[in-house]
Amino acid sequence: MTSVRIAGVGLTPFGAHADRAGRELFASAALAAFEDAGVERRDVDQLNYGNFMGALAEQQGHQAPLMAEAAGLSCPATRYEEACASAGVAVREAVRTIRSGEADVVLAGGMERMTTLDTGKATAALAIAADELYEVRAGVTFPSAYALMARAYFDRFGGEREDLAHIAVKNHANAVDNEFAQYQTEITVEQALDSPPVATPLHLYDACPITDGASAVLLVSEAYADDHGIEAPVSITGTGQGGDNLALQDREQMAQTPATEIAAAEAYGEAGITAADVDFAEVHDCFTIAEVLAIEGLGLFEPGEGIAAAREGATTADGETPINLSGGLKAKGHPVGATGGSQIAEITRLLRGDHPNSDAVDDATVGVAHNAGGTVASAVVHVLEADQ
Amino acid sequence: MTDHTLDEEVATYDEWLDAIEAGEGFYLESPEGHGSLPPRRVCPHSGATDLSREPLSETGTVETYTVVHVGATAFDDDTPYISAIVDFGPVELTGVVRGVDLEAVAVGDEVGVTVETRETTDDRLVVFRPA
Numbered sequence: 259m260t261s262v263r264i265a266g267v268g269l270t271p272f273g274a275h276a277d278r279a280g281r282e283l284f285a286s287a288a289l290a291a292f293e294d295a296g297v298e299r300r301d302v303d304q305l306n307y308g309n310f311m312g313a314l315a316e317q318q319g320h321q322a323p324l325m326a327e328a329a330g331l332s333c334p335a336t337r338y339e340e341a342c343a344s345a346g347v348a349v350r351e352a353v354r355t356i357r358s359g360e361a362d363v364v365l366a367g368g369m370e371r372m373t374t375l376d377t378g379k380a381t382a383a384l385a386i387a388a389d390e391l392y393e394v395r396a397g398v399t400f401p402s403a404y405a406l407m408a409r410a411y412f413d414r415f416g417g418e419r420e421d422l423a424h425i426a427v428k429n430h431a432n433a434v435d436n437e438f439a440q441y442q443t444e445i446t447v448e449q450a451l452d453s454p455p456v457a458t459p460l461h462l463y464d465a466c467p468i469t470d471g472a473s474a475v476l477l478v479s480e481a482y483a484d485d486h487g488i489e490a491p492v493s494i495t496g497t498g499q500g501g502d503n504l505a506l507q508d509r510e511q512m513a514q515t516p517a518t519e520i521a522a523a524e525a526y527g528e529a530g531i532t533a534a535d536v537d538f539a540e541v542h543d544c545f546t547i548a549e550v551l552a553i554e555g556l557g558l559f560e561p562g563e564g565i566a567a568a569r570e571g572a573t574t575a576d577g578e579t580p581i582n583l584s585g586g587l588k589a590k591g592h593p594v595g596a597t598g599g600s601q602i603a604e605i606t607r608l609l610r611g612d613h614p615n616s617d618a619v620d621d622a623t624v625g626v627a628h629n630a631g632g633t634v635a636s637a638v639v640h641v642l643e644a645d646q
Numbered sequence: 647m648t649d650h651t652l653d654e655e656v657a658t659y660d661e662w663l664d665a666i667e668a669g670e671g672f673y674l675e676s677p678e679g680h681g682s683l684p685p686r687r688v689c690p691h692s693g694a695t696d697l698s699r700e701p702l703s704e705t706g707t708v709e710t711y712t713v714v715h716v717g718a719t720a721f722d723d724d725t726p727y728i729s730a731i732v733d734f735g736p737v738e739l740t741g742v743v744r745g746v747d748l749e750a751v752a753v754g755d756e757v758g759v760t761v762e763t764r765e766t767t768d769d770r771l772v773v774f775r776p777a
Contacts, residue, residue, distance in 0.1 A: 378717075379719060381716065382718040392683065397714065398729055399716070405714075406711070406712050408712075409753070410710040455715045457713065457714045457715065
């Protein structure tokens with residue numbers, strides 16, 4: 259399978275930017291990616307743009323051409339919407355388009371503006387990723403859906419709130435030096451345990467924050483990189499996508515996420531790797547329990563063993579398989595339509611050695627990105643590899 | 647293209663709520679025995695399209711639950727409340743548990759299903775009560 263080179267990446271700081279229009283956020287990330295890549299904007303063949311709730315949060319539909327204009331691009335632009343996996347899908351389709359030979363240069367990424375809504379309205383907006391008839395009308399929210407999965411996991415495999423607290427502590431510790439992270443502060447297990455309940459067993463510190471931000475990833479073909487002397491030492495060597503029933507009630511069980519397993523199998527297969535080859539990963543930890551489900555679905559831990567991974571130090575920065583060295587969605591923040599692109603950007607920086615946490619993975623060559631939509635009714639997995 | 651009309655026999659979501667409310671709850675069953683809930687033209691498990699209406703069991707068991715302390719705006723006056731997914735055999739239902747203390751619900755509890763209204767709005771709501 260032909261690999262696709264990551265020529266450059268760009269991010270905005272993640273946080274509360276309610277006074278900044280979405281177009282400005284995305285333009286900032288895009289311009290940073292072009293500066294990083296040394297690629298001319300006129301060479302871009304298309305924009306693949308991820309966004310989930312812009313129509314609700316910013317009363318702005320038809321965002322893709324707006325974002326192309328904002329970034330100084332004159333090329334076809336399409337919005338991808340797959341809930342919180344929107345940018346992951348935008349990146350995946352960019353990879354597939356370049357592999358097909360239809361394009362040599364694609365800008366992929368996304369933007370989300372969420373702090374324009376108060377907590378109740380943001381909760382309602384996020385909930386539209388669930389089944390409207392059978393979940394939203396029954397009072398299911400984004401946190402409560404993951405709480406239902408957490409309880410199902412505990413019931414099947416065991417585990418307790420303190421295991422989840424260690425995941426939050428780890429991801430906050432990883433974000434301390436990340437200049438793009440929303441929370442560059444450490445927390446303690448006691449703080450996490452003492453935080454107020456959102457949907458039991460999940461409490462406030464089990465949840466990612468409400469975030470504004472944008473991501474941009476400039477992808478080029480091998481031929482374009484060679485012809486233009488682009489230094490791009492990191493490639494996407496595998497991409498995969500899986501799906502599942504939208505509503506939890508229609509799934510075989512709720513303690514595992516087969517969409518992730520399907521996506522990982524496809525991505526690993528394309529890259530010619532197995533889970534044992536993965537040095538580190540950025541996974542979709544919208545809630546602490548989601549990190550557990552992700553690392554098990556990716557095959558990095560056996561079912562039932564992911565719950566203790568952070569507590570036992572296996573996934574900390576100095577552990578065998580560091581997870582979410584960026585701080586993850588939990589501490590870095592989760593502008594939902596941008597997250598999948600930001601994961602690719604963080605892994606690229608970690609592999610190139612220009613990330614504040616690169617020292618934790620200085621011998622690494624393989625990083626995996628896992629981006630999930632809703633309660634993992636969609637999952638996108640990418641394998642990134644650095645030139646040896 | 648052989649048929650340009652929608653099949654009137656296909657149950658809608660509101661008809662399903664009406665049936666539960668009347669004590670005549672049903673689910674859709676495929677020839678292989680998989681269950682699903684309306685509106686369905688295709689069984690989500692088997693892909694079968696010849697689905698029959700079968701009576702829903704009067705009671706089910708709580709498979710998982712959560713006590714929601716931060717709800718969506720449309721549930722402001724309902725919060726806090728218990729959300730649960732209940733196993734009725736061939737199908738599972740999602741709804742709100744009423745009639746038990748917030749801390750008293752447990753996986754495995756036996757409950758029945760009814761249709762009531764939200765506290766916040768007059769929208770109908772799938773409700774589970776102790777059997």
